[in-house]
Amino acid sequence: MKILNAKELAEVDENTIKKQNISSWDLMERAAKKAFESMKSYTSSKQQCIHIFAGIGNNGGDGLAIAYFLTQENNNVKVYLVEYADSKSDDNAKNFERLESKTKLEIISVSDENFQIELNPNDFCIDSIFGFGLNRPMPDFVQKLIKEINQSQTFRIAIDVPSGVYLDRIPKEDEEIFNADLTLTFQLPKLPFFLPQVGFNVGKLEIIDIGLDQETIDSIEAKVEYLNQNLASTYVQKRSRFSHKGTFGHALIIGGSRYMLGSVILSASSCMRSGVGKTSVLMPKIGHQNMINHRPEVMLVPHESEDFISEKNLDFEPNAIGIGVGISMESEAETALKFWLENSKKPMVIDADALNLISENESLLQLIPKNSILTPHPGELKRLIGNWSDDFDKIEKIKSFSKKFQLIILAKDSFSICVNGDEVFVNSTGNSGMATAGSGDVLMGLITSLLAQNYEPKSAAVLGMYLHGLAGNLAARVTSEESLVASDLIDYFGLAFSEIKPRTNVKK
Structure with a gap:
């Protein structure tokens, strides 16, 4: 199984959209649905509060879609939109509007360090703030938020990549990383998941097949392989x-x-x-x-x-x-x-x-x-x-x-x-x-x-x-x-x- 870099992963997404004649939102919906199905076995009670921290990019769009699916099954959900920039991606905005119009959820804005959060030990926290495209340190208020979540006793789930993880380098010592108990990553593993300096932030890893174009994946001459049973x-x-x-x-x-x-x-x-x-x-x-x-x-x-x-x-x-x-x-x-x-x-x-x-x-x-x-x-x-x-x-x-x-x-x-x-x-x-x-x-x-x-x-x-x-x-x-x-x-x-x-x- 190949391990690709951020540019190659983006190429696979783009070709999947073209070859399967779907929109980027359709692909996001598919990925979010698969992640939602995977996390069901971990969320054992409807009374437990599931806190979803969503950014304003496509990884945040995944989180907003997951929030919608959770509400459809009457889960107790709280959504926090982590606004680290002025505008949302198009697909993120579409999922945001769906949540606002089709659910009764209050979407709480988080945009500075004054935000206070209350998390109980039995709660769940879902991280979809930043995805594999992160290429610079997260804003200070986001790092403060992640530090608070990490210090809680909640069960923590990262969507695709724990926020704060780069695909091509190790964060500096003073940078926070979401410390996941479970990471649900899409289609292919990512190299930092297996490196000692970052890997402990991943927790249990589940690789979710979201139907990305296999022909494109096969055509990329990746130099890093994940040695699973099929390859061995x-x-x-x-x-x-x-x-x-x-x-x-x-x-x-x-x-x-x-x-x-x-x-x-x-x-x-x-x-x-x-x-x-x-x-x-x-x-x-x-x-x-x-x-x-x-x-x-x-x-x-x-x-x-x-x-x-x-x-x-x-x-x-x-x-x-x-x-x-x-x-x-x-x-x-x-x-x-x-x-x-x-x-x-x-x-x-x-x-x-x-x-x-x-x-x-x-x-x-x-x-x-x-x-x-x-x-x-x-x-x-x-x-x-x-x-x-x-x-x-x-x-x-x-x-x-x-x-x-x-x-x-x-x-x-x-x-x-x-x-x-x-x-x-x-x-x-x-x-x-x-x-x-x-x-x-x-x-x-x-x-x-x-x-x-x-x-x-x-x-x-x-x-x-x-x-x-x-x-x-x-x-x-x-x-x-x-x-x-x-x-x-x-x-x-x-x-x-x-x-x-x-x-x-x-x-x-």
Whole structure:
């Protein structure tokens, strides 16, 4: 699912109106009706007061239309027209006139900071003041109003975009943003919804299909994609019934040190559960028995280093290598990492301490095979690419880094993003329970497995990111987010794969 900017979204609206031979007001009416239907399950009582704060543009027109639909079902509604400019848009004015002529609602004007509002904890507040076209700070009185609403205990719903959110930059620290419990956005998601600096203002996100012209959407060469199930399923390779273990590749996991052996056990277990034919592990000798006890299917690479990974000439050629988990920052680990980077001819998956060693030694960065997949968490990412001014700047810096070194960067976060040059994939799966030690080790093993199965590096990274989060969601339904641990994710890989495999109808 594409993520478009404000100009592109306006183009889609315009072409929809032309191609469907409807007016802009008809499209507004359709969108408002869909939003009204979606919010019904949240407004549980006719006695609860629903406060609608509508601006004077088209987003405000949506709010006024929603107010009309609510009154038709005898809801208790109060409407506040937030007049931040002198004139209304044409469609806004049409909905305003309908409310005045066909309902008994009093429409309260809000135009300065002297406005006082009384909100009860059981009330609802609907924000339709500013939409995706916001390009400058909101007037002071609007920010004061939003601050008061945010401080209330009401259930808050944003229409399309929470007021105060820009689509192309992060608001300054002193700018208010409507803090929604629920955002009902039209047709396509918006990038800031998934960025840490703004995303918490979105609350629960529902994407409402309002019938915008799909041909126009498809024709726009968007560089940002929202990775949902439909898109993720297109990356899944079919498995032939006439296969053997050699068909699905041989992965090598390199990791661990004396006091960090669990990470490599998690990665190896994850790799084995992700469809690979064979998994070999190079780890410190001290951990060999633990690996045999936990994962007897794994083949251990013999070597003499007791405490650290080491250099090793293999008697086999792995299809993919994952390296870095738990290797430590010691000089022995750095020497071994340099050896594996120099001698690997295929893209690798690089994580954890390997990333930290690389960030301290740029000569190692130059050795990484092209199209390798790096999986940093925020701290590791900052050490790799440097500081960023805001989340949009972070994405641009990741893109520059990816292009400069021809690497794929999977930046782990609340909503992880995968960057391949100018392509950006925003993940839709995952939850707070996955913010736990070992979760990244599981991801590394999963992606290494896919890479060994002959997935293209971008496909392995994108599909692995989605499956990892999906397994976390499935696990959390049973264990809860609070009690989730990394090994739980591996237990739900089977269900995750089953859920996204393309379905085929076979006639009997």
